Amino acid sequence: MKNDKKKTQRREFLCTTGKALAGLGVLAGGGNLLAQASGEKKEKSPGSFPTADYDWTKHRWAYGIDANKCIGCLRCVEACKIENDVVGDAQHFRTWVERYVYLEGEDHALVDSHADPGNIAASGSESEYRFDNRYKDAKVSKAFFVPKMCNHCAHPACVQVCPVGATFRTEDGVVLIDHDYCIGCRYCVQACPYGARFFREEEGVSDKCTWCYHLITKGKMPACVEVCPTGTRVFGDLNDKSSPVSEFIKNNAVQVLKPESGNAPMCFYVGLDKDVS
Amino acid sequence: MSKKLPKHIVHLLLILGFFLLLALVAKAYLTDPSFYEYGHYRADAVPELAAGEPVFKGSAYCLGCHEKRKSDWQNGAHVAVQCEVCHGTNREVCLNPGVEHTENEKSAIPTDTIRLCTTCHLAMPARPDSQPQIVLGQHPFPDEETPQCYTCHKPHSPSNKEPAEEGAPAVAVTEAQAELPAVVAKCARCHGKQGQGRNKTPALAGMQSDVFIELMSKYKSGDTDSKTMAKYAKNLSDEEIVKLAHYYEGLAAPPTD
Numbered sequence: 001m002k003n004d005k006k007k008t009q010r011r012e013f014l015c016t017t018g019k020a021l022a023g024l025g026v027l028a029g030g031g032n033l034l035a036q037a038s039g040e041k042k043e044k045s046p047g048s049f050p051t052a053d054y055d056w057t058k059h060r061w062a063y064g065i066d067a068n069k070c071i072g073c074l075r076c077v078e079a080c081k082i083e084n085d086v087v088g089d090a091q092h093f094r095t096w097v098e099r100y101v102y103l104e105g106e107d108h109a110l111v112d113s114h115a116d117p118g119n120i121a122a123s124g125s126e127s128e129y130r131f132d133n134r135y136k137d138a139k140v141s142k143a144f145f146v147p148k149m150c151n152h153c154a155h156p157a158c159v160q161v162c163p164v165g166a167t168f169r170t171e172d173g174v175v176l177i178d179h180d181y182c183i184g185c186r187y188c189v190q191a192c193p194y195g196a197r198f199f200r201e202e203e204g205v206s207d208k209c210t211w212c213y214h215l216i217t218k219g220k221m222p223a224c225v226e227v228c229p230t231g232t233r234v235f236g237d238l239n240d241k242s243s244p245v246s247e248f249i250k251n252n253a254v255q256v257l258k259p260e261s262g263n264a265p266m267c268f269y270v271g272l273d274k275d276v277s
Numbered sequence: 278m279s280k281k282l283p284k285h286i287v288h289l290l291l292i293l294g295f296f297l298l299l300a301l302v303a304k305a306y307l308t309d310p311s312f313y314e315y316g317h318y319r320a321d322a323v324p325e326l327a328a329g330e331p332v333f334k335g336s337a338y339c340l341g342c343h344e345k346r347k348s349d350w351q352n353g354a355h356v357a358v359q360c361e362v363c364h365g366t367n368r369e370v371c372l373n374p375g376v377e378h379t380e381n382e383k384s385a386i387p388t389d390t391i392r393l394c395t396t397c398h399l400a401m402p403a404r405p406d407s408q409p410q411i412v413l414g415q416h417p418f419p420d421e422e423t424p425q426c427y428t429c430h431k432p433h434s435p436s437n438k439e440p441a442e443e444g445a446p447a448v449a450v451t452e453a454q455a456e457l458p459a460v461v462a463k464c465a466r467c468h469g470k471q472g473q474g475r476n477k478t479p480a481l482a483g484m485q486s487d488v489f490i491e492l493m494s495k496y497k498s499g500d501t502d503s504k505t506m507a508k509y510a511k512n513l514s515d516e517e518i519v520k521l522a523h524y525y526e527g528l529a530a531p532p533t534d
Contacts, residue, residue, distance in 0.1 A: 049315075050323040071408045073397045075362050082366060083332045099403050135402045143403035168318035178322035181309075214329030223333050229358045229397065230408070 054217040056172040061211060063152070064234035064248035067271035070145035072097055074114055074129035076224035076233060081127075083212060083223035088127035090115040092198050094209040095149035095224055099131055100275060104139040109275040146276050147232060149224070150175060150196035150209035151257065151265030158188035158197060167206075173266060174213055179205045193261040211235070336360045346433055353434025354409075363387055363432070390426040417466040419478070420505050429467055429475045457520055463509060464521070473531040483530025489522035 048055035080095050081088060093114075100109040112119060114129040122132035135143065152175045159167050159175065166181035167188055184204040189197045197208040212222035216235075220226070225235045236243030245268075248254070254268035258277055281287075314320035339360040340347045350356060365385050387393045391413075400410035418424035426432070467478045474480030481489070495501055496510035497518070513521075 049320075050327045054327065056323075068405060069407075071397055071404050072401070075396075079333060079362075101402060130396060131401065131403075133399060133401050136400070138402070140402040144405075145403050165312070165317040165319070168316060170323060171315065176323065176326055178319050178326075180322065181319055210326060213326045215331055217327040218331065220331060220335070226333055226335060227359055227362050229355075229362065231357065 051217055056170055056217075058239065059172040060238040061152070061173045061216060061266070062236065062238050062245045062249070063149075063211065063267040064236075064245045064252075064254070065147050065267060065269050066232050066234070066248075066252070067144055067146045067269060067276075069230045069232040069271075070097065070147055071230055071232075072099060072131045072145040073229065074131065075227045075229065076147060077114055077129045079223040079227040080209070083215075084210070086207070087200065087202075090120055090126040092200070092207075094196075094198075094207070095147065097145050097147045098276075099145055100143060100273060101135050101138075101140055102142040104141045106141075109273070111275075142273075144271065144273065146269075146272070147224075148194065148196070148257075149267065150192075150211075151194055151263065151267040152209075152211060154264035154266060155262060157191040157193065157261070157263055161187040161191040163187065170213075174211050174216075175208075176210055176213060177206060177208065179203065179207075182206060193258050193263060194265075333359075333361055333366055339364075349431070349433040353431065353436070355433060355435060363393060390432070391424060394426045394430075394432075419467040421508075422504070428477045431476045457517060457524070460513065460517055460521065461524065471531075472525050472528050480531050481525040482528035484522075484525050486519075486522035486526040489525060490518055493518045493522070 050056060074097055076095055077093060077097065080086065081093065084094060086092055086094055096113050096115070098111050098113050100111055102109050112131075114120075114123070114131070118132045118134055119130060120126055123130035152169075152173060154169075154173070156167075156169060156175050159169055162168075163185060164181050164183055166178045166183070167175065168178070169175050182205040184199070184206070186199055186206060189199055189206050192208075197206050199205075200207050212220075212224075215222055221235055222233075225233045234244045234248045236245035236248075238246055238249075240246060248270075249268055252270045254270055255272050256265040256268060257272070258265075282290075309319045309321065311320040312318065315323075336350075336359045340350075343360075350360075364387070395411070395413065397408070398410055400412045404410055418428070420428055464472065464481065467475060468481050469475055469478075472481035474482075493510050493513065496503065496506040497513065499507055499511075501507050510518075
């Protein structure tokens with residue numbers, strides 16, 4: 001008898017508290033959803049997004065790189081670091097340039113970039129960028145530079161793997177990272193087939209090229225394009241048939257890096273070689 | 278069949294429902310209001326990212342004040358090189374629009390021009406042939422103690438052409454040149470192949486022979502400010518100086534503008 005009574009009491013208690021909590025939850029949740037719905041309506045009504053002067057539905061950005069023109073001056077790497085306040089060491093960078101050198105009789109290229117110890121020594125510090133002249137006396141059969149960066153893919157693997165929706169592709173075709181939402185799991189760093197992402201240890205978030213979203217939404221060029229002295233780097237709007245990048249794609253046989261990865265990159269290259277990937 | 282569900286099943290369903298509700302409520306509370314606005318991300322992040330202030334101002338900004346450089350720069354081979362590439366930019370000044378840069382604060386004047394210029398112009402495998410390149414050690418520097426590129430080249434408007442090709446009339450090889458090829462070649466390093474002068478060096482073409490001889494004698498005796506010219510003159514005989522004087526007198530003077 002005693003046991004039975006105890007059981008009933010416990011059951012009653014669980015039932016009532018459960019119902020009460022459920023009721024509260026429904027009220028709160030419903031209220032919140034309602035608030036959200038009304039908030040959405042308010043935000044969407046005025047003008048363009050994301051800024052008052054810039055409507056992202058009117059643009060479709062793309063990037064062109066003519067590897068035949070690159071002189072490896074690395075002004076792009078430096079400008080990117082300054083413009084975007086990227087950590088000034090050799091291991092954190094949003095764009096970089098690779099040097100491919102085929103020595104006579106060799107089938108495969110030797111590759112180095114500004115992060116190579118020899119090149120750091122040549123520049124004098126990790127926050128300056130310069131290629132050394134290590135091949136000046138070597139027998140070189142072929143050599144060239146290839147600038148690289150985030151390809152802002154149309155089907156980005158990094159976005160697919162992000163567990164929290166911290167990285168996304170905008171309506172105007174730029175893959176961005178929301179640093180407030182990034183939890184620092186680094187799945188995206190692993191997923192990117194181009195190695196375009198890096199981790200900012202101090203903030204615990206991943207980072208990468210944004211095509212200088214703060215510049216292109218103001219009608220300017222990304223910093224790397226702005227400073228490139230040879231016209232290697234080209235940027236523009238595919239919706240504008242006379243933009244530099246539309247002309248670049250129209251007038252050249254363009255390629256993309258690792259097409260087999262299925263990411264559909266939006267950086268178009270001229271002058272790629274078999275070892276470049 | 279009409280029998281109710283067993284009690285333990287009902288309880289189980291209730292508990293599952295409770296947790297489902299809890300999850301939904303938590304999601305509603307914790308998800309940013311703008312999250313699903315355009316997709317599976319926080320739409321407010323986009324204006325936040327677009328709001329950043331530009332650091333690189335672009336050459337148009339610099340030329341607003343530095344008008345003097347405008348025509349130089351726009352007509353030279355460096356027109357594709359923006360001001361801030363060589364002169365640098367200063368994040369703090371650029372990000373605070375109210376703060377104006379003081380003289381030489383933002384736009385540093387490069388002092389080591391050999392290091393700066395060889396960033397792009399050092400001969401290197403992988404650099405395309407269209408890029409003008411020099412081999413350090415083979416390139417002549419008139420002032421060997423403090424070699425600088427701007428001694429001969431105008432940094433704001435270097436010519437695409439070999440300096441001798443611009444404007445100077447074609448002159449047949451004269452006797453003096455044939456007689457003194459090595460000496461003339463040395464002069465030409467700084468004064469141009471036709472003696473037309475360069476950025477920091479005066480024209481020799483068309484110079485009166487007696488003026489030339491007097492100047493060179495001064496250099497040879499060491500009575501001069503120019504250590505470089507003293508060094509070159511020291512190795513010349515009087516006969517060679519006279520021959521050079523006549524050679525340069527015979528060349529047409531470059532047009533003055």
